[in-house]
Amino acid sequence: MEIKLTCIACPMGCPLSVEMDGDKVVSVTGNTCPRGKVYGEKEVTNPTRIVTSTVKVSGGESVMVSVKTKNDIPKGKIFDVVKALKDVEIPAPVKIGDIVIADVAGTGVDIVATKNVD
Amino acid sequence: MKAYDIVIIGGGPAGLAAAAAAKRSGIDSILILERDRELGGILNQCIHNGFGLHTFKEELTGPEYASRFIDQVEELGIEYKLNTMVMDISPNKVVTAMNREEGLYEIQAKAIVLAMGCRERSRGALNIPGYRPAGIYSAGTAQRLVNMEGFMPGRTCVILGSGDIGLIMARRMTFEGAKVKVVAELMPYSGGLKRNIVQCLDDYGIPLKLSHTVVDIKGKERLEGITLAQVDNKGKPIPGTEEFYECDTLLLSVGLIPENELSNGMGVAMNPITSGPIVNESLETNIEGVFACGNVLHVHDLVDFVSEEAAAAGRNAAAYVKDGAAANVKEVITLKGVDGVRYTVPSTINVDRMADQLIVRFRVGGVYKNCYVSTYFDDERVLRRKRPVVAPGEMEEVKLSKEQLLKYPDLKTITIKIEEA
Numbered sequence: 001m002e003i004k005l006t007c008i009a010c011p012m013g014c015p016l017s018v019e020m021d022g023d024k025v026v027s028v029t030g031n032t033c034p035r036g037k038v039y040g041e042k043e044v045t046n047p048t049r050i051v052t053s054t055v056k057v058s059g060g061e062s063v064m065v066s067v068k069t070k071n072d073i074p075k076g077k078i079f080d081v082v083k084a085l086k087d088v089e090i091p092a093p094v095k096i097g098d099i100v101i102a103d104v105a106g107t108g109v110d111i112v113a114t115k116n117v118d
Numbered sequence: 119m120k121a122y123d124i125v126i127i128g129g130g131p132a133g134l135a136a137a138a139a140a141k142r143s144g145i146d147s148i149l150i151l152e153r154d155r156e157l158g159g160i161l162n163q164c165i166h167n168g169f170g171l172h173t174f175k176e177e178l179t180g181p182e183y184a185s186r187f188i189d190q191v192e193e194l195g196i197e198y199k200l201n202t203m204v205m206d207i208s209p210n211k212v213v214t215a216m217n218r219e220e221g222l223y224e225i226q227a228k229a230i231v232l233a234m235g236c237r238e239r240s241r242g243a244l245n246i247p248g249y250r251p252a253g254i255y256s257a258g259t260a261q262r263l264v265n266m267e268g269f270m271p272g273r274t275c276v277i278l279g280s281g282d283i284g285l286i287m288a289r290r291m292t293f294e295g296a297k298v299k300v301v302a303e304l305m306p307y308s309g310g311l312k313r314n315i316v317q318c319l320d321d322y323g324i325p326l327k328l329s330h331t332v333v334d335i336k337g338k339e340r341l342e343g344i345t346l347a348q349v350d351n352k353g354k355p356i357p358g359t360e361e362f363y364e365c366d367t368l369l370l371s372v373g374l375i376p377e378n379e380l381s382n383g384m385g386v387a388m389n390p391i392t393s394g395p396i397v398n399e400s401l402e403t404n405i406e407g408v409f410a411c412g413n414v415l416h417v418h419d420l421v422d423f424v425s426e427e428a429a430a431a432g433r434n435a436a437a438y439v440k441d442g443a444a445a446n447v448k449e450v451i452t453l454k455g456v457d458g459v460r461y462t463v464p465s466t467i468n469v470d471r472m473a474d475q476l477i478v479r480f481r482v483g484g485v486y487k488n489c490y491v492s493t494y495f496d497d498e499r500v501l502r503r504k505r506p507v508v509a510p511g512e513m514e515e516v517k518l519s520k521e522q523l524l525k526y527p528d529l530k531t532i533t534i535k536i537e538e539a
């Protein structure tokens with residue numbers, strides 16, 4: 001079976017075609033770079049996403065700081081992560097890479113800050 | 119009057135990369151002027167990931183990508199001024215700026231890099247009569263409100279226009295608990311990146327209705343709903359296709375337009391298609407020593423290419439300060455986009471001044487499948503690249519080498535076109 005996908009590993013968005021035999025990936029074509037192959041294989045077996053959002057900051061130059069999951073998390077867990085971020089408030093200063101929530105929603109992945117707020 | 123070798127207007131990714139490259143090319147007297155309270159430009163509100171894979175080989179969010187360049191500018195000791203609005207630039211390169219400490223003041227520059235970015239198109243997007251109730255925002259304004267001020271514009275939302283900001287905001291509003299009912303696009307194709315359609319709409323089951331537009335707005339004080347209708351191939355609503363959507367918020371994401379009031383004011387010649395300056399191989403405008411890069415030159419979708427283009431502009435500005443204008447500019451080669459290619463940046467090439475490799479960037483006017491991007495030197499086809507699909511939402515490029523151009527000393531015109539496979 002052939003599954004058509006759009007590689008989203010980078011903004012180029014290459015059209016991929018993943019050839020499957022049962023639940024095994026036989027080949028990936030259409031990718032411009034090796035990341036496309038990795039993405040294609042993963043998307044049909046275990047799709048994941050990076051989640052980005054914001055949390056409140058107190059006592060800083062801005063009222064919000066942007067955050068992300070340090071690594072990608074299973075697609076099905078996106079809303080658990082989003083929920084865990086609700087009503088979180090951290091004190092300034094915040095540095096890029098600071099851990100905002102460790103092991104968010106039991107994913108084993110940390111939420112880290114993506115902006116400096118003094 | 120203060121004087122600098124290079125003054126850079128705008129401290130977004132374009133201005134930052136231009137400054138760093140100019141400094142590395144041996145120019146010490148550089149000043150960046152930024153009207154905002156921080157460097158980084160539009161990236162500060164683009165909190166999603168997807169930036170920098172080409173440059174840093176890792177996927178960063180907007181603020182992280184910006185901080186890499188801000189760090190470089192700090193490490194290189196480049197001077198910048200925040201909260202400083204450039205009001206005017208004269209043709210002989212006197213920059214008039216204003217801030218709270220100094221009031222209105224003038225700076226003499228030897229070279230100028232225009233890096234003012236772009237703003238959102240908004241007026242004209244909704245050409246329907248009637249009230250404009252509260253609840254109608256441009257997508258970029260909504261992005262700023264949600265991501266930087268923590269303010270949610272509404273709970274139920276329709277988005278008109280499938281530009282990247284609109285797509286990104288569809289997901290963002292969903293995360294913040296809003297229900298995004300539909301994204302409507304007037305054109306038969308989306309103006310956004312494919313990855314954003316997958317990641318921001320498909321992932322959340324948000325429908326994208328192509329060839330649709332808003333034909334009616336309900337609500338006096340606050341928006342209560344909108345009516346969508348399908349349009350024919352001339353963009354006219356088709357009677358009988360109307361559908362009502364209840365919503366308290368309408369976001370408009372109908373494209374970006376380069377911010378060129380300053381360039382116009384100083385007499386820079388404009389390309390009506392890009393709404394940006396016409397530039398040569400050095401990204402120099404018709405006014406010698408005035409360079410342009412980033413979204414002010416033409417609207418980019420990938421910041422990596424903005425940084426790449428801006429670094430070239432910075433190097434060229436440095437070369438101009440050191441060597442002066444091109445001596446006896448000989449015949450230049452004209453670049454033309456035809457058959458689906460809407461424009462090219464640059465518009466002309468002086469082979470003597472070009473770097474070993476020159477990237478020509480362009481956009482196409484429609485969606486073409488299984489086609490060739492072909493490059494002709496006068497009447498001879500010299501390059502042909504097969505593309506499974508090209509679309510208006512994604513910038514294309516052709517690379518030209520100096521070595522190759524030197525083999526054609528009488529070359530007058532380079533034409534780039536889309537050909538059927």
Ligand SMILES: Cc1cc2nc3c(=O)[nH]c(=O)nc-3n(C[C@H](O)[C@H](O)[C@H](O)COP(=O)(O)OP(=O)(O)OC[C@H]3O[C@@H](n4cnc5c(N)ncnc54)[C@H](O)[C@@H]3O)c2cc1C
Nearest residue numbers: 128130131132153159160204234235283412413419420421
């Ligand atoms: C909403 C949105 C989403 C995007 N998403 C992605 C993405 O996912 N991935 C990706 O790679 N790219 C993305 N991009 C593209 C990328 O962010 C832009 O192409 C890039 O920011 C352009 O850089 P710039 O420096 O030309 O413009 P800007 O970032 O707009 O910077 C211009 C700067 O000039 C300043 N300025 C303007 N006029 C004056 C004046 N008169 N005086 C002083 N200062 C002035 C402005 O304040 C601003 O800081 C996105 C763009 C937008 C708008």
Ligand code: SF4
Nearest residue numbers: 007010013014032036
């Ligand atoms: S295959 Fe490579 S170049 Fe193409 S979208 Fe995926 S990561 Fe980007």
